[in-house]
Amino acid sequence: MFANTDPATQPCSDKEAQCVPASEQTQDVNNAPIRVVADRAEAQTNDKAIYSGNVEVTQGHRKMTADTATLRDPERIVTAQGDVVFNDGQMMVTSDYLQANLESEDTTLNNAQYKMLCTPGRGEAKRVFKNGTTFYELEDGTYTTCPDEDKSWRFSASKIEKEDSSLFADLYHPRFEVMDVPIFYLPYLRVPVEEGRLTGFLYPSLTWSDRDGIEMETPFYWNIHPQLDATLTPKYMSERGVQLKTNIRYLTPIGSGSLYSEYLPDDQLNPELDSRWGFNWQHSGVQGHWRYEADYSKVSDIAYFQSLDSNVGKREDNTLLQTGEISYRGLDWNSTVRVRDFQALTEGTSVYRLMPQVDLNYYAPQVTEWLDISVPAQFSVFANDDPNKPEATRTHLAPTLTLPYTRPWFNATAEASMLYTHYDQRFD
DSSP, X not given: OOOOOOTTOOOOOOOTTOOOOGGGSOTTGGGSOEEEEOSEEEEETTTEXXXXXXXXXXXXXXXXXXXXXXXXXXXXXXXXXXXXXXXXXXXXXXXXXXXXXXXXXXXXXXXXXXXXSSSSOEEEEEEEEEETTTEEEEEEXXXXXXXXXXXXXXXXXXXXXXXXXXXXXXXXXXXEEETTEEEEEOSEEEEEOSSOOOOEEXXXXXXXXXXXXXXXXXXXXXXXXXTEEEEEEEEEETTTEEEEEEEEEEEETTEEEEEEEEEESOOTTOTTSOOEEEEEEEEEEEETTEEEEEEEEEESSTXXXXXXXXXXXXXXXXXXXXXXXXXXXXXXXXXXXXXXXXXXXXXXXXXXXXXXXXEEEEEEEEEETTEEEEEEEEEEEEEXXXXXXXXXXXXXXXXXXXXXXXXXXXXXXXXXXXXXXXXXXXXX
């Protein structure tokens, strides 16, 4: 520990806006050496040292600057006053008074303004208390994720608490304010302040419509597994009843996907109908040379989108897609097997489905210096449930020869292709 008493020498530049991730922090910061730089210093052996003028105290990844600072030994307690800036790599706080215990890392700041460095978040507090490395407590504090100088919204609370291991901050007696105007008050509220997944209720929503009346949704997020989660959303509609929305997301070795469903057991506006539901499954994955795709949607009745808001489809949809395919890609060829069906959403409409369609493509670029070959082929089976419409198979081939000619000053390409398509229709 030393003091710089040369007024011409300034402290090191303050990297106040930089986040220090946990992996880059000093492992044993409590036992790291303390470095003090100041314009003037006055030391009393085994008692205290008083520093003044551009004071800068650093210990590992922690840093504090102030007008004056006092370090008491052997308690290892630092007291600072005047334009105090404290930075521990996770939060930067400006204050007019600071007291920190260098052994326990307990820190108290008064009349403070804080800013989170590794996640969005800033605010003010009458008092900030940092309990070691695991806990923050703010008295008469505010919190917002708006950029600096933006006062669009904020939370004000008598006390705000956050643990480093938590994704949420706990607000006691919070008020939600828009442009400094209070909007609502709650005795207690948890708000997310970091990205991550934690089981619990999400923000509810309350709306109104002429058709469904008062609508209220209360989503519940369930973090089942690192590769599996679900969101359950009961939706109350005063004119219809209670609908349950479920969204399950998964991640497997052969890809990722989601299963989304909507279920209304009793539609009070349409009592003649049974339970009404909608469903969608989406999957996409790649494993080695293989690729998998699926997109399947279905609803309980053809008027589903006409009377209910849904994430399965839209009011304008005439059909719902139901398809799946498996592909394999080799060095000079690829193939795909595909099935595709549709749910018709118009009365008396029938649609054709592919059961199945097989694509096989062979390509041999640069067979010789002057010749490329490709042979795309497709075989399709079309089926229909309407006995008045034919079923059919289609075979399509398009072998192609390409002769490229390239020079630094000239290039040209000649191509010859034979197109062959054959339909075989079958009538009942």
